[in-house]
Amino acid sequence: MELTPVYWILLLFISRVAAGQSPGSLIVRPNRHQFFEYESVSLSCEVQGNTTGWRVVKNPAHGNLTQCGDVWGKLEGINCNIASTKSVDSGVYWCQSESGEHSNTVNITVTDAPVILEIPILPVTEGHSVTLSCRHQETPSDLTADFYKDGSFIRTESTGEMTIPAVNKSDEGWYLCQHSKGNSPNSWMNVTVATPSTPTSLPPSVSPPPSLPP
Known part of the structure; x- marks a missing residue:
C-alpha cells in the first residue's frame, strides 16, 4: 500500500x-x-x-x-x-x-500556476502578527486580491497583502488568494500557543477546500 x-x-x-x-x-x-x-x-x-x-x-x-x-x-x-x-x-x-x-x-x-500565496510554512505563535501576500509571477500593476479561509471569503486587499495583527487559534486553517490573473493553491497556516510543551498541531486528515474557480 x-x-x-x-x-x-x-x-x-x-x-x-x-x-x-x-x-x-x-x-x-x-x-x-x-x-x-x-x-x-x-x-x-x-x-x-x-x-x-x-x-x-x-x-x-x-x-x-x-x-x-x-x-x-x-x-x-x-x-x-x-x-x-x-x-x-x-x-x-x-x-x-x-x-x-x-x-x-x-x-x-x-x-x-501564475499566482501563489506567501504564507508561513512554520507555525505562527498566538499573539504575533502575520502577513499573507498574494503574489503574481509577473508582478502586475493591479495587486488587488481576495483572501479566503477554509473556502470562505475574508476580505479584499488592494495591496495584495492581508495582515492579521494578533493571530489566535481560530485563525488556523486553509488559506488561498484570488487574483484577476488566477488563484493560488490552498495552504495550511499552523498556529501554536506560546508554551514549549504544546505539540505542533497538524492539518486535518481530510482534503482541503476545493480551489475557487478562475
Missing part, C-alpha cells in the same frame, strides 16, 4: 509524541509553503548536539521516500538546496537521523 503524505505526517507525529521532543528542526528559507517553478529553496537541519547522520528526506505526493542528493536537491553537509524547483518537488519534508530520530514535517507546494 502506498503511504500518502498525510499518513506520513500522522505517523511521524505519533512517533514524535511517544519519543518526546525531537532534537532536530527543519527550517525552510524562504519561510513559505508555496513556490513558483524555477525558484530556489533551502532546507536546513538544525540539530541539538551531534549533527552527524542527519539528512533532509521527502515523501512526494506520488512515489517513494527519498533523501536529498539521491534524485533531487544538492546535499551540503546537513543542508539541502534546490536551485530550480519543479512540480515534482512538491511533497512533505523533514530531517531524519540514521538512528531514526526526526524533526517537524513541512508541506511544500511547487506550482506552474
